[in-house]
Amino acid sequence: xxxxxxxxxxxxxxxxxxxxxxxxxxxxxxxxxxxxxxxxxxxxxxxxxxxxxxxxxxxxxxxxxxxxxxxxxxxxxxxxxxxxxxxxxxxxxxxxxxxxxx
Amino acid sequence: xxxxxxxxxxxxxxxxxxxxxxxxxxxxxxxxxxxxxxxxxxxxxxxxxxxxxxxxxxxxxxxxxxxxxxxxxxxxxxxxxxxxxxxxxxxxxxxxxxxxxxxxxxxxxxxxxxxxxxxxxxxxxxxxxxxxxx
Numbered sequence: 001x002x003x004x005x006x007x008x009x010x011x012x013x014x015x016x017x018x019x020x021x022x023x024x025x026x027x028x029x030x031x032x033x034x035x036x037x038x039x040x041x042x043x044x045x046x047x048x049x050x051x052x053x054x055x056x057x058x059x060x061x062x063x064x065x066x067x068x069x070x071x072x073x074x075x076x077x078x079x080x081x082x083x084x085x086x087x088x089x090x091x092x093x094x095x096x097x098x099x100x101x102x
Numbered sequence: 103x104x105x106x107x108x109x110x111x112x113x114x115x116x117x118x119x120x121x122x123x124x125x126x127x128x129x130x131x132x133x134x135x136x137x138x139x140x141x142x143x144x145x146x147x148x149x150x151x152x153x154x155x156x157x158x159x160x161x162x163x164x165x166x167x168x169x170x171x172x173x174x175x176x177x178x179x180x181x182x183x184x185x186x187x188x189x190x191x192x193x194x195x196x197x198x199x200x201x202x203x204x205x206x207x208x209x210x211x212x213x214x215x216x217x218x219x220x221x222x223x224x225x226x227x228x229x230x231x232x233x234x235x236x
Contacts, residue, residue, distance in 0.1 A: 010115050010146050012190060035118030038149065043191030064159030068117055070152030070166070075191070 003028045004095040007036035008102065011046050018046075020101040021053050029058040029091055031083070037061045037069065040080045047077050054079030062088060106231040107138045112147035114236060116166070117157065122150050123165050125236035130168075133175035140230070141172075144183040144223060147236075148190060151182065151215070153198040166198065173202030173214060180215045183223045 005024050011017035017032075017039045024030055030053075032039050039050060040061040050059065054077065063082040066072065073082045083091070092098055110129050114121035132139060143151060150166070157164040172178070180200060187193060200214040218226070227233065 008118070010118065010149075013114075013146050035115045035146075038115065038146075038190065041191045045189045047191070065117075068155060068157040068160045068162070068164070069115070069149060070155040070196075072154075 002095045004091050004098045005030045006098065006100050007032050007039060008034040008100070010035040011039040012044075016101050018049060021049060021057075024053065024057045026056040029060065029095060031088060031091055032059070032061040032065075033088075034062075034065055037065045037071070040066075040076045041071070042075060042077045051077050051079065060087065060091070103136075105136070105138050107140070107229065108132060109140045109142055109227060109230040109233045111142045111144070111227070111233060111235045112150055113145040115146040115149040116155070117160065117162060121236045122147075123163075125234075126165055126168055128234065128236075129172065129177060130175070133172070133177055136176070139177045140179040140181060140226065141177065142181045142183075142223060142226060144186045144220075146186075146190075148182055148186045148192060148197075151180070151197045151200075152192070153196065170198070170200050173200070178202040178204075178212075178214050181223060181226050182215055182217050183220055184217050185220045187217070 005020050007017050007020050009016040059080045060083045063084050112125050116122040155164050155166045194217055201211045202214050203209040204212050
């Protein structure tokens with residue numbers, strides 16, 4: 001019984017991502033969308049907190065939102081993978097529920 | 103008309119909210135009034151200036167090239183906070199190049215972006231007549 005968590009806020013502007021990371025269980029998936037994609041960046045003040053859960057929790061960023069912001073997959077934390085809108089749909093279909101962290 | 107010092111403070115990332123675009127619109131409107139204009143980019147506002155933005159996939163207008171046109175409206179001071187860049191894993195190389203032609207120096211091309219420290223940003227803010235926040 002896995003949950004897909006979506007995060008759409010910048011982790012530098014709110015505590016939303018940290019709260020999500022604290023509540024996501026092993027086997028869950030987190031998808032960073034909109035301003036949430038900044039949470040996937042390597043070399044930031046928050047990268048360690050994200051990397052610590054990557055693996056036990058599948059962590060993805062939406063590629064279209066990443067590209068809009070001038071960033072690419074090469075900037076992501078190891079273990080954080082981009083997905084497209086089709087991958088977003090697959091994640092929703094694969095999991096038992098979706099929880100939006102607004 | 104007396105000239106006042108205007109500072110537009112940008113603290114939000116682009117596209118996720120409307121703040122960044124609205125700030126740019128107000129800067130363009132204000133440019134018509136020939137004031138002494140500066141732009142500040144700090145906190146998530148530094149994300150507005152990343153190079154290579156491509157919004158085709160999300161279906162909204164990419165407004166980042168507009169920053170490069172502001173020099174033609176005598177908006178030539180882009181103060182970007184170093185600490186905000188570093189906290190977000192960014193460096194000056196990740197930002198687009200924004201140039202202006204200096205009419206007081208034989209129209210020499212000069213960079214509009216100036217990377218400054220948080221303490222220097224505080225000084226810039228304290229030096230203004232009007233501060234508009236986005």
